[in-house]
Each structure stands twice: as C-alpha cells, then as structure tokens.
Amino acid sequence: MKMPERIKNYVLVAKPGIVLGNLISAAAGFFLASRGRVDVGTLLATLIGISLVVGSGCIFNNCIDREIDRKMIRTRNRALARGLISLKAAVLYATVLGIAGMAMLCEATNLLSVLIVLAGLVIYVGVYSLYMKRNFLYSALVGSLAGAAPPLAGYCAVTGRFDMGALILLAIFSLWQMPHCYAIAIFRHDDYTAAAIPVLPVKQGTAAARKYIVGYILAFMAATMLLTFGGYTGYSTLAVATVLGLCWLHIARSGYKATDERLWGKKLYVFSILTIFILSVMISIDFTPPVPTEMLLSYGR
Numbered sequence: 001m002k003m004p005e006r007i008k009n010y011v012l013v014a015k016p017g018i019v020l021g022n023l024i025s026a027a028a029g030f031f032l033a034s035r036g037r038v039d040v041g042t043l044l045a046t047l048i049g050i051s052l053v054v055g056s057g058c059i060f061n062n063c064i065d066r067e068i069d070r071k072m073i074r075t076r077n078r079a080l081a082r083g084l085i086s087l088k089a090a091v092l093y094a095t096v097l098g099i100a101g102m103a104m105l106c107e108a109t110n111l112l113s114v115l116i117v118l119a120g121l122v123i124y125v126g127v128y129s130l131y132m133k134r135n136f137l138y139s140a141l142v143g144s145l146a147g148a149a150p151p152l153a154g155y156c157a158v159t160g161r162f163d164m165g166a167l168i169l170l171a172i173f174s175l176w177q178m179p180h181c182y183a184i185a186i187f188r189h190d191d192y193t194a195a196a197i198p199v200l201p202v203k204q205g206t207a208a209a210r211k212y213i214v215g216y217i218l219a220f221m222a223a224t225m226l227l228t229f230g231g232y233t234g235y236s237t238l239a240v241a242t243v244l245g246l247c248w249l250h251i252a253r254s255g256y257k258a259t260d261e262r263l264w265g266k267k268l269y270v271f272s273i274l275t276i277f278i279l280s281v282m283i284s285i286d287f288t289p290p291v292p293t294e295m296l297l298s299y300g301r
C-alpha cells in the first residue's frame with residue numbers, strides 16, 4: 001500500500017468527523033466558562049488533549065465493531081473492517097493517542113476535567129461499544145453521556161468545579177444526541193437491521209421513534225433556554241436556539257406525514273448537525289461577562 005493511502009487510513013480510523021464535532025462542542029464549553037477571559041495556552045492544550053482521547057475512543061470502537069461494521073453499507077469500507085490496518089496496530093495507535101491526550105489534559109487542566117474525559121472514554125469504549133450497542137435498546141442514552149463529556153470537560157477545565165452551568169451543558173448535549181442517533185437509525189434502517197443492532201427506531205418502528213424524537217427536541221429546547229435564564233449566555237443565544245429548535249421540531253413533526261421515511265430521517269440528521277454547530281458557536285461568542293464582584297475576587301487570587 002502506498003504511503004498517502006496508509007496515512008489516509010490512519011486518519012480515517014480515528015473518525016475525524018466525530019472528532020471535529022466533539023472539538024467544537026469542547027471549545028463551546030471552554031469559551032462559555034471563560035466568560036471572555038480566554039487562556040489561549042490552556043484552551044489549545046485542552047482541545048488537543050480532548051481530541052486525542054476522542055480519536056483514541058473512536059479507534060477502539062472501530063476495533064470492537066470491525067465484525068458488525070462489515071455488515072453495514074455505511075461502515076463496510078472502514079480500514080479495520082477491510083483488514084487494511086491490523087488489530088494490533090490499531091490497538092497500539094489508540095493506546096498511544098489516549099495516553100498522549102490524557103497526559104496533555106493532566107498537564108493543562110485539572111483533576112475534574114481529566115476524570116470527565118476518562119469517564120467519557122470508559123463509557124464509550126467499555127460500556128457502549130463493548131456491550132450496550134449490541135444488547136440494549138436504549139444504548140444511545142449511554143452513548144450520549146459519553147458524547148457530553150467533551151463540552152463538560154472543556155467547561156470544567158476553566159471552572160475546576162461541577163456547577164449549574166456544567167449540569168446545563170450535560171443536559172443540552174445529552175438531549176441533542178438522542179434525536180441525532182434516532183434520525184441516523186431511521187435513514188440507515190437497513191444497515192442496523194443487517195448488523196442486528198437493536199436501535200429503537202428499528203425495533204419499535206418509526207412512529208414510536210417520532211414521539212421520542214419530538215419529546216427529546218422539546219426537552220433539548222428547554223435545556224438551551226436555561227443557559228440564558230441561568231445567566232450564562234445572552235438573549236441572542238436564546239433567540240437562535242429557539243429558532244433552531246422550532247425548525248428541528250417542525251421537521252420532526254412533518255415526519256407524521258412523511259412518505260419517504262429515509263429522506264425524513266436524513267433531513268432530521270443533517271439539521272441535528274447544523275443545530276449543534278450553530279448552538280456551539282453561539283455559546284462560544286455570546287457568553288455573559290463576569291459580574292464585578294467575581295472579577296475582583298479573581299484578581300485577588
């Protein structure tokens with residue numbers, strides 16, 4: 001195999017799209033907590049550290065899933081499924097990335113952030129990938145906890161404590177992931193059936209999934225509002241998040257009449273990515289500055 005092809009395989013096995021998504025959400029958590037006073041060195045080290053650990057988790061996931069990935073059209077060309085990268089090399093690669101990422105986080109952040117990222121890795125690899133994905137109808141709920149780890153860790157890298165802002169971020173990102181996952185399961189229905197992965201939209205049908213999706217989007221919208229009402233972001237975030245939520249809800253509800261369920265699922269999925277991207281940008285730029293007493297306290301430190 002030629003070198004550029006080999007490098008491409010090693011990049012893709014870490015699922016760069018997912019790593020980028022998590023990088024953006026981790027940055028949003030960091031910026032939100034920084035309230036305009038960004039320590040660039042800590043920011044860079046935190047984002048690189050989190051990305052390395054997320055990449056490591058994705059490679060471990062590819063190792064564990066190489067058999068089922070062969071059965072799905074979407075994943076059958078993955079390097080491990082095709083045997084283009086050996087299991088041994090992939091495990092070594094994931095271990096190196098994981099250790100490098102954790103070391104960076106230990107150096108640049110705090111114990112809380114490190115533990116959150118470690119918990120995310122253990123949940124994604126050890127709980128979701130190794131067991132839940134194949135056996136549990138509600139595995140996405142478990143996976144969504146792992147997916148919320150990067151924004152939480154980004155936030156706690158600045159605050160050093162788990163406060164109301166962290167709880168709101170956990171709610172927002174966990175709730176967002178549920179319609180995201182169910183939308184994928186709807187438009188990739190045949191893949192999940194072929195691999196016998198028990199996702200709710202396949203097991204209980206699209207009509208039942210639609211009800212969950214609408215409920216999760218409503219809960220997600222309520223959680224985003226807490227950011228502004230809790231004093232973490234301004235009214236621009238409230239307005240943008242509400243408009244995004246209403247549009248997402250409109251697409252979800254139009255599913256009640258959708259003739260092409262696959263196309264409807266795809267639209268819901270594409271909009272989920274757009275929603276979390278725009279929301280992350282808003283959270284990053286529309287923070288509320290610290291009140292004067294907080295500033296005095298931090299200058300005194």
Ligand code: HEM
Nearest residue numbers: 017018021022025074140143144147148173177181184188
């Ligand atoms: C906050 C956490 C998450 C983020 C930021 C995120 C972000 C993304 C992004 C950016 C993509 C498109 C990039 C690509 O195709 O490579 C994607 C695709 C995907 N996500 Fe997520 N995701 C998250 C959580 C989840 C969860 C919990 C699940 C399922 C349990 C999930 C399942 C998938 C799948 C299967 C795809 C591939 C879709 C396809 O192309 O068919 N994601 N995600």
Ligand SMILES: CC(C)=CCC/C(C)=C/CC/C(C)=C/COP(=O)(O)OP(=O)(O)O
Nearest residue numbers: 053054057061117120121124143146147149
């Ligand atoms: C700190 C840390 C490591 C956090 C985890 C971040 C992360 C990777 C979030 C995504 C969670 C998730 C369940 C994705 C789907 O995997 P899948 O196996 O269902 O997707 P696939 O079918 O595309 O492999």
